Amino acid sequence: MHYIKRDMESTFLRVASQFKVVLVTGPRQVGKTTMMKKLMEGSDRRYVTLDDMVLRDLAKNDPATFINTYSPPVFIDEVQYAPELFSYIKMQVDERQLEGDYWLSGSQVFRLMRGVSESLAGRVGLLDLFPLSQNEVYNHKKCEPLKIDFNHLKERANSIPDATPVDIYTRIFNGGMPEIIANDTDNRDRFYESYIRTYIERDVRDLSGDINVLKFHRFMIAVTARTAQLVNYKAIADDAEIDQVTAKSWLDILETLGLIFYLHPYSNNLLKRTIKSPKLYFYDSGLVAFLAKWNSIETLMNGAQAGAILENFVVSEIVKGYCNCGQQPFLHYYRDKDNKEIDVLWEANGTLYPLEIKKTSSPDKRLTHVFKALDKSDKILGNGGVVCLYDNFLPFDKTNFIIPIRCV
Numbered sequence: 001m002h003y004i005k006r007d008m009e010s011t012f013l014r015v016a017s018q019f020k021v022v023l024v025t026g027p028r029q030v031g032k033t034t035m036m037k038k039l040m041e042g043s044d045r046r047y048v049t050l051d052d053m054v055l056r057d058l059a060k061n062d063p064a065t066f067i068n069t070y071s072p073p074v075f076i077d078e079v080q081y082a083p084e085l086f087s088y089i090k091m092q093v094d095e096r097q098l099e100g101d102y103w104l105s106g107s108q109v110f111r112l113m114r115g116v117s118e119s120l121a122g123r124v125g126l127l128d129l130f131p132l133s134q135n136e137v138y139n140h141k142k143c144e145p146l147k148i149d150f151n152h153l154k155e156r157a158n159s160i161p162d163a164t165p166v167d168i169y170t171r172i173f174n175g176g177m178p179e180i181i182a183n184d185t186d187n188r189d190r191f192y193e194s195y196i197r198t199y200i201e202r203d204v205r206d207l208s209g210d211i212n213v214l215k216f217h218r219f220m221i222a223v224t225a226r227t228a229q230l231v232n233y234k235a236i237a238d239d240a241e242i243d244q245v246t247a248k249s250w251l252d253i254l255e256t257l258g259l260i261f262y263l264h265p266y267s268n269n270l271l272k273r274t275i276k277s278p279k280l281y282f283y284d285s286g287l288v289a290f291l292a293k294w295n296s297i298e299t300l301m302n303g304a305q306a307g308a309i310l311e312n313f314v315v316s317e318i319v320k321g322y323c324n325c326g327q328q329p330f331l332h333y334y335r336d337k338d339n340k341e342i343d344v345l346w347e348a349n350g351t352l353y354p355l356e357i358k359k360t361s362s363p364d365k366r367l368t369h370v371f372k373a374l375d376k377s378d379k380i381l382g383n384g385g386v387v388c389l390y391d392n393f394l395p396f397d398k399t400n401f402i403i404p405i406r407c408v
Contacts, residue, residue: 007143007324016100019125020093026129027258049077072101080106086119131176133320145321148353148383157393163406169301175286192290224291228311266332275335351382
């Protein structure tokens with residue numbers, strides 16, 4: 001399998017030069033270990049993984065001996081299995097005072113965050129790595145998050161290769177898992193079958209104990225059917241034949257494992273917002289397509305979920321772009337009591353940037369009229385755009401743009 005250069009590489013090295021500990025979290029199989037091993041080539045840094053049960057036992061039951069045995073500089077993989085190490089790492093880095101002493105990675109995001117916040121606050125740089133972005137696979141441009149700015153968008157559109165609607169849905173169908181992309185073979189279904197089985201047998205059981213495998217699989221299918229929609233615990237529970245408490249608990253597990261994320265509704269006292277539920281998205285569109293049983297690019301592109309999975313792809317690409325550059329995107333959605341809805345609302349420096357995401361190759365300027373719902377906000381209304389299947393970047397007017405999906 002050939003190595004795919006990650007957008008996060010320069011960000012990682014910068015953070016490692018600023019903090020004594022750097023921790024990369026994210027789902028399994030997205031390339032955390034591969035990237036970090038690549039970056040430690042030619043150095044004297046040691047690698048140790050807690051997937052090794054003997055080493056995991058030592059780390060959990062005798063962390064002092066483990067730390068003395070694997071002295072820095074060191075890369076400890078799957079560190080979530082031994083949070084007992086954190087306090088000993090703290091003592092080491094406080095004594096040595098050397099940046100980049102410890103590189104850590106892990107695939108259970110919120111469990112790791114609890115241990116880190118308690119023991120390594122102020123000493124650790126945190127990064128989130130997710131499946132490959134379209135920039136990493138197809139564009140190969142310098143990592144730069146999306147900005148709703150005329151010059152920025154024009155430059156992106158001119159420097160990024162064209163992509164037809166079929167190209168875009170091919171990207172959605174294939175997803176961003178490195179093993180699928182790098183091998184360039186027809187192993188997509190086999191990979192996802194194994195991937196889901198591994199999660200259920202290892203991480204889900206680790207987080208929740210005994211679990212009904214068939215019901216959890218049915219639950220995941222029910223969740224993918226509602227991607228880019230408001231979270232409805234009852235509907236998910238009914239489809240999966242579980243109760244709502246279990247549905248909520250299992251969604252927490254998917255979030256902890258870095259498989260899903262939420263956009264929360266934009267809140268402002270001056271706006272008429274009544275919707276409180278978040279919208280749910282997957283980081284990997286290929287997993288959604290597989291679980292939803294879309295068995296070809298054509299059926300996906302023409303199916304009932306085509307618009308929702310396109311929105312999921314766009315939102316996840318925006319998030320990946322920011323995370324790969326070490327930045328936190330402040331993304332929301334907007335819906336008021338008059339059912340006026342804006343798919344994505346990006347907030348930065350006191351300004352709101354609205355985006356609509358549409359499965360159309362002929363966007364209409366009237367799609368931007370909903371942005372006027374934000375006029376009563378106490379924030380500045382910035383540029384907006386319609387992200388769609390039209391392949392050229394064009395302005396509707398001086399503040400609203402047509403943004404090709406290849407450019408996000």
